[in-house]
Amino acid sequence: MIAEIADWVGTALPILLLFPLVWLVGGFLLESIDPRDPRDEPPRTAANALGDAAAWLFVMGLCSYMVVGEWQAQDRSWFWLGLLSLALIEALFKLVSLLREARRLAAQGAPEPRM
Amino acid sequence: MAIREILEVPDPRLKTISTPVEPHEFGDDLRTLVEDMFETMYDAPGIGLAAIQVGVPKRVLVIDLQPDDPDAPPVECSHDGHKHTHPATKKEPRVFINPVILDPADELSTYQEGCLSVPEIYADVDRPATCRVRYQDLDGNTHEEALEGLMATCLQHEMDHLEGILFIDHLSRLKRAMVLKKLEKIRRAA
Secondary structure, three states, X not given: OHHHHHHHHHHHHHHHHHHHHHHHHHHHHHHHHOOOOHHHXXXXXXXXXXXXXXXXXXXXXXXXXXXXXXXXXXXXXXXXXXXXXXXXXXXHHXXXXXXXXXXXXXXXXXXXXXX | XXXXXXXXXXXHHHHOOOEOOOHHHOOHHHHHHHHHHHHHHHHOOOOEEEHHHHOOOEOEXXXXXXXXXXXXXXXXXXXXXXXXXXOOEOOOOEEEEEEEXXXXXXXXXXXXEEEOOXXXXXXXXXXXXXXXXXXXXXXXXXXXXXXXXXXXXXHHHHHHHHXXXXXXXXXXXXHHHHHHHHXXXXXXXX
16 A cells, blocks of 8 residues: 555656646736736626536546546556546635635625725 | 825834824815815725824824715726726715714624725724714814714724724734734735
């Protein structure tokens, strides 16, 4: 078991380093080419956040299904297992963040006047 | 009239205790200050402003609760970065010079307060539900008035500014530390 974990860590390490890099660079590029004017977008609501959370729940389910399938396979690939596990963790992180955001937006209502 | 810069925490000037407006100070300069304060407050937007919030350590407050005007059409706005509409409001500007709070009620009311000098932070603060206030107008005439509801809360909030007190000073040490940390984060993100 320990050998398997060590094998997994060894395989996943490059992905662990690569994943945030791709995420940051990709996010920056997408942001810079996005032609939309943020002022034209309506204020974000709890329903928006819940909709996004549902999408990430679907992604999480898909990743879980693929991780289990890969784990049970005779010729399991540690590379894919590592990659899918990271995607699963990311989806779980997004899901929790969006649910927290939905709760915050639902609770906040209209802002009080300032003095 | 001019829009003045609103001081924000942790500016040390917000801790200054403001001095009374002396009889010889009632005049054009005071009127200009009050006009500027109203313009600054409406632009922010806010419902109350103390002179120290624009860097003038004098006991001068302006308040306009701007209640909704159901007869007027909604107003387009984009102050938070998004185009949206607000119900139209009525202007009811009030000026309080050298205000003194009298007979604060024992009964407390809780209001979620926000401050123009503490951006993006709101917190529940307990204050006397009603009070009386003695103040002078722009001509130096003295008045006394009973206040309740949001007007009482707003006046007490502004009176705190005259003593160098912010609404976050009414919070527990832990809550205040959390608020200041959040402010630092907001400022870094900006």
